Amino acid sequence: MDNQLGQSLERIDALGKVTGKALYPGDxxxxxxxxxxxLFSNRPHALITSLDVSKAKKMAGVIMVLTAKxxxxxxxxxxxxxxxxxxxxxxxKAFAERVRFVGDQVALVIAESEDVAAAACQLISVTYQDLPxxxxxxxxxxxxxxxxxxxxxxxxxxxxx
Numbered sequence: 001m002d003n004q005l006g007q008s009l010e011r012i013d014a015l016g017k018v019t020g021k022a023l024y025p026g027d028x029x030x031x032x033x034x035x036x037x038x039l040f041s042n043r044p045h046a047l048i049t050s051l052d053v054s055k056a057k058k059m060a061g062v063i064m065v066l067t068a069k070x071x072x073x074x075x076x077x078x079x080x081x082x083x084x085x086x087x088x089x090x091x092x093k094a095f096a097e098r099v100r101f102v103g104d105q106v107a108l109v110i111a112e113s114e115d116v117a118a119a120a121c122q123l124i125s126v127t128y129q130d131l132p133x134x135x136x137x138x139x140x141x142x143x144x145x146x147x148x149x150x151x152x153x154x155x156x157x158x159x160x161x
Contacts, residue, residue: 034063034110034111034112035110035111035112035113035114035116035117036108036109036110036111036117037108037109037111037114037117037118037120037121038105038106038107038108038109038121039105039106039107039108039109039121039124039126040102040103040104040105040106041087041099041101041102041103041104041105041106041126041128042102043099043102043128043130044099044100044101044102044133045098045099045100045101045130045131045132045133046098046099046128046129046130046131047097047098047128047129047131048087048088048089048097048098048099048106048126048127048128049089049127049128049129050089050125050126050127051067051088051089051106051107051124051125051126051127052124052125052126053065053067053107053124055123055124055125056107056109056120056121056123056124059111059116059119059120059123060116061111061112061113061116062109062110062111062112062116062117062120063110063111063112064108064109064110065107065108065109065110065120065124066086066107066108066110067086067088067090067106067107068084068085068086068087068088068089068090068091068093068096068097069088069089069090069091070086071084071085071086071091072092073092074086074091074092074093074096075093084096085105086105086106086107086108087099087100087104087105087106088106088107098131099128106124106126107121107124109121109124
């Protein structure tokens with residue numbers, strides 16, 4: 001066996017991807033398939049104080065609307081499960097009623113067609129209470145430095161005790 005360290009590995013799917021011949025899940029359509037659309041937050045940092053999906057649920061062609069209260073284990077994360085799957089009230093995950101960036105997932109609509117799912121998302125009413133947003137990079141760096149200094153001091157204190 002040759003030493004592979006520092007060598008590029010050939011990807012078996014590379015040619016199909018660069019030529020546009022590779023198929024992705026979105027390229028497949030099956031009989032009677034359902035479609036899903038996500039309602040994303042439009043706020044960078046806010047508390048969701050109310051979420052009304054009743055109009056979306058009543059729309060013809062809508063199969064299901066899911067919110068944070070419908071997700072039994074409402075957490076995920078690459079290293080540790082510290083993010084809610086869906087943000088909103090009624091979750092078992094602490095602080096899941098907060099959105100932390102524009103694009104946090106608030107609700108899922110499952111419908112008989114993509115158009116119906118998209119239209120139903122527009123019928124969902126979300127009331128936000130805006131929270132402070134940290135948008136100053138220098139202030140952020142100062143806060144991070146202060147935070148890391150506090151953490152180091154706490155660790156040193158714990159070691160001494």
